[in-house]
Amino acid sequence: MSDLLHHPEHAREPLQASFSDEANPIGLDGIEFIEYTTAQPQALGQVLEMMGFFPVARHRSREVTLYRQGGLNIVVNAHPADVAGSTHGADRPSLSAIALRVRDARAARAYVLAHGAWEVPTHPEAMELNIPALHGVGGSRIYLVDRYRDFSIYDVDFLPIPNVQPSGQAELPGLRFFGVVQYIGANRAYDWIEFYATLLGAQLIPDEQRFGIMPAGKLMQLPALEAGNTFMLQLIEPSIEDSDSRESLQRIGLGVPDVLDAVRRLRARGVEFVESPAAHTEQRGALTKAYLGGVVFELVHSQPKVTP
Structure with missing residues (x-):
C-alpha cells in the first residue's frame, strides 16, 4: 500500500528494488509535515502565524488546513472525529502526527509491520490518498509519505487558498x-x-x-x-x-x-x-x-x- 489513489494491485508501481539500506531501513528522506489536532483552529492558526507560518491550502473534504513557511509544513486538523480521538477531551491542541518522507511507502510499510509496528486503519474518502500510518506515542501517528517531489500529497487532497504564495515565504532564514x-x-x-x-x-x-x-x-x-x-x-x-x-x-x-x-x-x-x-x-x-x-x-x- 502506498500513498496512491485507490487502484488495483496490478495497476500500482512495483516495489522499488532498493528503497533502503542497513543504516536507513525504511528509506527515510525527510519530514513531510507535523500535525496538530485542535478544537481551536483559529487560535492555533494565530500562534502559527506569529511563528511565521501561513495558511496556504485547505483539505477538500475535512476540516484541515496546511500552514507553510519555506519548505516546512504544519497541518492543523480540526476535523471533529480526529479532535475527539487525539485530544482526549483536553482543551489544548495536541501534537498528533509526524509524516516521514520515504522513498517507497509500500516497501517501508511492509518493513515496519514485519518488525512489530502497529498499523492505524485509514478511511480515505473517494479520490483521496490512502497514506500508511503507524501507531506512535500517546495515540499519535507516524505517516509514511512517498509523494513529495513534483507531485505531492497536497496536489490531490488540498485546494490552494486563493491569492496566497503556495511556497510559503520564509520569515526565519535557514529554518x-x-x-x-x-x-x-x-x-x-x-x-x-x-x-x-x-x-x-x-x-x-x-x-x-x-x-x-x-x-x-x-x-x-x-x-x-x-x-x-x-x-x-x-x-x-x-x-x-x-x-x-x-x-x-x-x-x-x-x-x-x-x-x-x-x-x-x-x-x-x-x-x-x-x-x-x-x-x-x-x-x-x-x-x-x-x-x-x-x-x-x-x-x-x-x-x-x-x-x-
Missing part, C-alpha cells in the same frame, strides 16, 4: 525542523529507544552530546535526511515529583542558524520567550512561552547542511 520532544512514562526510555531504532533506524546520541537549552532525557537521531540534515527525537521521563506520566509528543524543535536573530524577528511578531535562570535565550537556543495551554516551540542553533 528547518530540528526534532520533537516526547514525554514518556517512567522507566520507558529504552522501550522507546528500541522502538525507534528497530523501526526507523534511529541512533542513540551520547549523553555528553546535547543541543539547545533543554538537555534532559535521551536523544536519538533519525538517519539520512534530505541534504544531510538531522532530525532528533528527545525522550524525557517524568521527574520523581511529577505525578503526570502520560506519554505524548510535547513540542517541536526548530533549527535556525542564528538563534538571537530569530528571537529578535519573532519578538517583533509578538512571540514571547521564557526568560528564567533555568531556561533563557542564548545562542544555543530559546524556548517560547506556552500558548493555548501547551503549544511550545524550541529554537535550536543549527547550521543547515549544504549539498555539493
Whole structure:
C-alpha cells in the first residue's frame, strides 16, 4: 500500500528494488509535515502565524488546513472525529502526527509491520490518498509519505487558498525542523529507544552530546535526511515529583542558524520567550512561552547542511 489513489494491485508501481539500506531501513528522506489536532483552529492558526507560518491550502473534504513557511509544513486538523480521538477531551491542541518522507511507502510499510509496528486503519474518502500510518506515542501517528517531489500529497487532497504564495515565504532564514520532544512514562526510555531504532533506524546520541537549552532525557537521531540534515527525537521521563506520566509528543524543535536573530524577528511578531535562570535565550537556543495551554516551540542553533 502506498500513498496512491485507490487502484488495483496490478495497476500500482512495483516495489522499488532498493528503497533502503542497513543504516536507513525504511528509506527515510525527510519530514513531510507535523500535525496538530485542535478544537481551536483559529487560535492555533494565530500562534502559527506569529511563528511565521501561513495558511496556504485547505483539505477538500475535512476540516484541515496546511500552514507553510519555506519548505516546512504544519497541518492543523480540526476535523471533529480526529479532535475527539487525539485530544482526549483536553482543551489544548495536541501534537498528533509526524509524516516521514520515504522513498517507497509500500516497501517501508511492509518493513515496519514485519518488525512489530502497529498499523492505524485509514478511511480515505473517494479520490483521496490512502497514506500508511503507524501507531506512535500517546495515540499519535507516524505517516509514511512517498509523494513529495513534483507531485505531492497536497496536489490531490488540498485546494490552494486563493491569492496566497503556495511556497510559503520564509520569515526565519535557514529554518528547518530540528526534532520533537516526547514525554514518556517512567522507566520507558529504552522501550522507546528500541522502538525507534528497530523501526526507523534511529541512533542513540551520547549523553555528553546535547543541543539547545533543554538537555534532559535521551536523544536519538533519525538517519539520512534530505541534504544531510538531522532530525532528533528527545525522550524525557517524568521527574520523581511529577505525578503526570502520560506519554505524548510535547513540542517541536526548530533549527535556525542564528538563534538571537530569530528571537529578535519573532519578538517583533509578538512571540514571547521564557526568560528564567533555568531556561533563557542564548545562542544555543530559546524556548517560547506556552500558548493555548501547551503549544511550545524550541529554537535550536543549527547550521543547515549544504549539498555539493
